[in-house]
Amino acid sequence: MNVTDEMGTTPLMVATHYKRQTDILEELIKNGAKVNFTNKNGSTALSRAIRQGSHPDTLKILISAGADVNIKDKNGETLLMYAASDGFVDFMKVLINAGIDINAKNNFGRTALNKAVDYGYTDVVKELIESGANINDTYEFINEKDYVISGRNALIDAASKGYLDIVTLFIKNSVNINHRQSNGVNALMEAVSNGHLEVLNTLISAGANLESENDKQQTPLILAIENNRPRILKTLINKGANLKVINWNANSPYEMASESGYEEIKQVLIDAGVNSNIEDLNKALKNNNLSQAKKILRANDIYNDRDKNGETPIIIAAENGHSEIVKMLIDMGVSSSSFDGSQAIKGAAKNGHSEIVNILLDIGVSLSFNGSEAILSAAQNGHLSTVQILIKNKADLEIYDDKGRTALILASQNGYISIVRELINGGADINNTDFKSNTALKFAEEEKNTEIVRYLKNNGGITY
The missing domain is CATH 1.25.40.20 (Ankyrin repeat-containing domain)
Known part of the structure; x- marks a missing residue:
C-alpha cells in the first residue's frame, strides 16, 4: 500500500488526483495506506489533493483518516494558503471545519488572507474574514531599495492593487483604515500612487486621513502630483486636501508639476486657485x-x-x-x-x-x-x-556682520585695495575690530595683502 516511485509518491497520493473516486481512497486507507506519508517534495496526499484541485470529499476522507491539516512546507506555507492562493473556497471550508490555524504565518510572516488578497479573490477573503482571520495582521517585506519595511497589512495590499470589493469588505469589518507601515505609507497613499480612483473615494468616505504623511513627508496630494495622477489630484482637492504643502525639496505643488512637465496636473492646480x-x-x-x-x-x-x-x-x-x-x-x-x-x-x-x-x-x-x-x-x-x-x-561704514567684521575689514581681508582706500577716505574707522579684537591691518597681514598692509600702516592702522 505504501510503495513509492522515484519521487516518493504513493498510490494514495496518486488516487487523490481522481475526482469523486472516493472508493479507491477509502480502499487504500482501509488496507493500511499512510495518510501523512511525505514524498521527496514534502507533499502529503492531502496537500497534493488541494494543489491538484481534487474534490472536497477527497479532503474529508483524508482528514477523517487522520491527515494532518496543520502541516507546512519548506516555505512555511499551510494547506489553507494553498487553497486561498488557488481560490478554492470549498477546500478552505473543509480545512477550517477541521480546525486548521486560520492565522498561521509562512516564513515571510504572511497569512492565507494575504495570499487571497494577492490574487484578488473576494470570495476567499470574505470566507476567511467570516471564519475569524485577523484583518489587521501585519508582515514585513524588502522594498526595491533593499530596505526592510514592517507593518504592511492586507488593506494596504488591496488598495495598492485596486481591489475595490476587498477594500470594501475590510472597511465593513472595521479594519484600521489609517494604519501605516514602518515607512509611513498607508492604504490611501497606495491607492493614490497607483491611480485607483474608486478605491480612493471609498477610503476617504470611510475616514482615511487626507493629510497623513509618509517618512518622506509626502501627503496623498504630493503623491498624486509626483505620480502624475490628475484625476486623483482633482478628487483630493475636491475632498479638501491641503494645497499649501511642500515636498522634501521645499517645492510647492505647482513647482513639482512644473519641474516634471505635468501639464494636466498644472491645470488642475490652476483650476483649484493655486x-x-x-x-x-x-x-x-x-x-x-x-x-x-x-x-x-x-x-x-x-x-x-x-x-x-x-x-x-x-x-x-x-x-x-x-x-x-x-x-x-x-x-x-x-x-x-x-x-x-x-x-x-x-x-x-x-x-x-x-x-x-x-x-x-x-x-x-x-x-x-x-x-x-x-x-x-x-x-x-x-x-x-x-x-x-x-x-x-x-x-x-561701521555696520558689522555676524563675526563683527566691518566693510573695511572685509575688503582688507579679501585684498581689495581700491575699496580699502574708498572706505578710509569715506571716513571708515581704520582700527575698528571684529569680535576677537582683530583690526583690518591684522587681517591684511594674515592674508599677506602687502599693498593693503602698507597703506593701512601709512594711515595709522594698528594691531592689538
Whole structure:
C-alpha cells in the first residue's frame, strides 16, 4: 500500500488526483495506506489533493483518516494558503471545519488572507474574514531599495492593487483604515500612487486621513502630483486636501508639476486657485528669461506677491541684475520703504549691480535694516562702484556682520585695495575690530595683502 516511485509518491497520493473516486481512497486507507506519508517534495496526499484541485470529499476522507491539516512546507506555507492562493473556497471550508490555524504565518510572516488578497479573490477573503482571520495582521517585506519595511497589512495590499470589493469588505469589518507601515505609507497613499480612483473615494468616505504623511513627508496630494495622477489630484482637492504643502525639496505643488512637465496636473492646480504665476515669475527671473517674466507681470497683479521662500519679484530681479524688470516693478507700485526694498538693495550690492543700487536709492529705499548690510556685501565681493555709490549715500561704514567684521575689514581681508582706500577716505574707522579684537591691518597681514598692509600702516592702522 505504501510503495513509492522515484519521487516518493504513493498510490494514495496518486488516487487523490481522481475526482469523486472516493472508493479507491477509502480502499487504500482501509488496507493500511499512510495518510501523512511525505514524498521527496514534502507533499502529503492531502496537500497534493488541494494543489491538484481534487474534490472536497477527497479532503474529508483524508482528514477523517487522520491527515494532518496543520502541516507546512519548506516555505512555511499551510494547506489553507494553498487553497486561498488557488481560490478554492470549498477546500478552505473543509480545512477550517477541521480546525486548521486560520492565522498561521509562512516564513515571510504572511497569512492565507494575504495570499487571497494577492490574487484578488473576494470570495476567499470574505470566507476567511467570516471564519475569524485577523484583518489587521501585519508582515514585513524588502522594498526595491533593499530596505526592510514592517507593518504592511492586507488593506494596504488591496488598495495598492485596486481591489475595490476587498477594500470594501475590510472597511465593513472595521479594519484600521489609517494604519501605516514602518515607512509611513498607508492604504490611501497606495491607492493614490497607483491611480485607483474608486478605491480612493471609498477610503476617504470611510475616514482615511487626507493629510497623513509618509517618512518622506509626502501627503496623498504630493503623491498624486509626483505620480502624475490628475484625476486623483482633482478628487483630493475636491475632498479638501491641503494645497499649501511642500515636498522634501521645499517645492510647492505647482513647482513639482512644473519641474516634471505635468501639464494636466498644472491645470488642475490652476483650476483649484493655486497662484502659479508668482512661482513662474520668480523662476523666469532666476533663469534670465526676461520675456517670460514681462509677460507674466503684464498679465497678473502679482508684483507684491511672495513665493514659497517669502521672496517678492523685486528681490529676485535686483539680485539677478535685471534693471529693466526692477524699473517695471517700481512703475507698477512696489513700495520703496518696504522690507523688500532693503532686501533688494542688499542682493544687488552683493552681486555688484550698481545701476540697480542707484535705481533703488533714487526711489528712497533705505540703507537701514537689511539695506545697511549692502556695504558689507559690496566690500566683501569687491564691487568698487557699488561701494562708491553707497558711501555717497551715507551708508553706515561701521555696520558689522555676524563675526563683527566691518566693510573695511572685509575688503582688507579679501585684498581689495581700491575699496580699502574708498572706505578710509569715506571716513571708515581704520582700527575698528571684529569680535576677537582683530583690526583690518591684522587681517591684511594674515592674508599677506602687502599693498593693503602698507597703506593701512601709512594711515595709522594698528594691531592689538
